[in-house]
Amino acid sequence: MKPARVRGVRRRALLAATLAAPWRAVRAGAQIEEPLADSVRSALSAAVAESAPPRPTFATIEQRLDYLRWLADMSERLKPRKADRHARIDFLETVWYESRRAGLETALVLGLIQVESGFRKYAISSAGARGYMQVMPFWARLIGDGDASRLFHLQTNLRFGCVILRHYLDRERGDLFMALGRYNGSRGRAEYPNAVFAARKRWLHDAAG
Numbered sequence: 001m002k003p004a005r006v007r008g009v010r011r012r013a014l015l016a017a018t019l020a021a022p023w024r025a026v027r028a029g030a031q032i033e034e035p036l037a038d039s040v041r042s043a044l045s046a047a048v049a050e051s052a053p054p055r056p057t058f059a060t061i062e063q064r065l066d067y068l069r070w071l072a073d074m075s076e077r078l079k080p081r082k083a084d085r086h087a088r089i090d091f092l093e094t095v096w097y098e099s100r101r102a103g104l105e106t107a108l109v110l111g112l113i114q115v116e117s118g119f120r121k122y123a124i125s126s127a128g129a130r131g132y133m134q135v136m137p138f139w140a141r142l143i144g145d146g147d148a149s150r151l152f153h154l155q156t157n158l159r160f161g162c163v164i165l166r167h168y169l170d171r172e173r174g175d176l177f178m179a180l181g182r183y184n185g186s187r188g189r190a191e192y193p194n195a196v197f198a199a200r201k202r203w204l205h206d207a208a209g
Helices: 001-024 038-047 061-078 085-101 104-118 137-145 148-152 154-171 176-184 189-201
Strands: none
Touching: 038 137, 038 154, 038 189, 061 085, 061 189, 085 104, 085 148, 085 154, 104 176, 104 189, 137 148, 137 154, 148 154, 176 189
């Protein structure tokens, strides 16, 4: 093999390794089933109720342009894990919609998904957590229609995951570190929140950039 070709092969191998490394998912934990007051259960049930597919609306043209720039930027970053453009855009639109609906930062939710499932739609943890946001099946019984198989549906999984994280954040009085630990079933330990915070940095978007 010629030296130039050898160098080319090495460069491609190095690039592949570099692209693969950031996506190595931390093993997901398991949310712990806890008693819910009737009022909380009712509020969470209403929050995850089915709705029309996500259709973002914007007050100004500039807001819409900012969103489209974000979508193009995130699509390029996600391409190594989701090659199909239509699936990639559908996923990102839904993450944006559901995170905003729950009052969460979109970059944080993307970081959580990276850590929890490595962006695998049908991921299942050893504890039985399912989908992109690794939602435990008991949530379908507590606040859904009882059909845990629907947790593999894109919008259902993201809706549940975002609503659950919002619930934990409210329970922890806005303490994101503790809320993330509760989401992972490792409340008070640093490994999981730190992993999510690190992953979040990959999904920050500079609107002015």
